Amino acid sequence: MQNLLIVNVPKQKASLLADELNSIGLRVDASSFRRGAVACTGTEFCKLAITETKAFSRWLVEELEERIPGFDQHLKLHVTGCPNSCGQHWIADIGIEGKKQRVDGEMVDAYYFCVGGAVGQFASIARPIGYRCPAADVPAAIERLLRSYLDLRQSHENLRQFFSRHSDEMLRAFLAGQEVEAITRDVASGPVPRGVEG
Numbered sequence: 001m002q003n004l005l006i007v008n009v010p011k012q013k014a015s016l017l018a019d020e021l022n023s024i025g026l027r028v029d030a031s032s033f034r035r036g037a038v039a040c041t042g043t044e045f046c047k048l049a050i051t052e053t054k055a056f057s058r059w060l061v062e063e064l065e066e067r068i069p070g071f072d073q074h075l076k077l078h079v080t081g082c083p084n085s086c087g088q089h090w091i092a093d094i095g096i097e098g099k100k101q102r103v104d105g106e107m108v109d110a111y112y113f114c115v116g117g118a119v120g121q122f123a124s125i126a127r128p129i130g131y132r133c134p135a136a137d138v139p140a141a142i143e144r145l146l147r148s149y150l151d152l153r154q155s156h157e158n159l160r161q162f163f164s165r166h167s168d169e170m171l172r173a174f175l176a177g178q179e180v181e182a183i184t185r186d187v188a189s190g191p192v193p194r195g196v197e198g
């Protein structure tokens with residue numbers, strides 16, 4: 001979601017510059033996943049974090065680009081490492097909140113899903129839909145959700161409309177690949193730091 005502005009480039013050299021930027025990893029024609037991704041600081045530098053977010057988000061974007069190339073919708077994909085929501089997962093189309101989950105006896109990074117947030121004319125708070133999975137399974141879950149959208153969308157129905165047309169139970173089933181019971185969000189037992197629990 002951040003832009004780098006390079007000024008005074010002659011038009012005839014713009015594509016050459018774009019090629020050079022692409023070659024060093026600053027993609028000019030970025031996918032909707034890359035354009036819409038936001039991650040908070042996470043465990044790397046934040047003492048409040050529950051999960052690592054930056055490297056995870058880069059990996060998530062690359063996975064989604066491979067899994068669903070050419071995805072044709074704008075998508076705000078926000079990753080936040082704890083309930084404080086510096087990654088603003090409450091206003092994302094898909095906002096995921098860092099948790100821990102026990103897998104084979106070990107605590108691993110996990111994410112809880114909120115779906116359908118937006119700002120602007122159709123502003124709304126993302127719905128906590130009762131689905132959580134280990135961080136390693138997030139790309140597959142999002143792929144299932146977005147493929148459900150591509151398969152089931154009505155004529156001219158955008159992603160936001162699709163999310164609002166479906167219940168929490170259905171969105172959860174799309175993410176999980178089957179109907180699953182809702183899990184609780186593991187909200188903090190008391191006020192979280194800075195008091196911005198969603």
Ligand code: SF4
Pocket residue numbers: 040041042043046047048049050080081082083084085086087
């Ligand atoms: S959301 Fe939590 S983990 Fe992320 S930067 Fe804010 S306080 Fe730190």
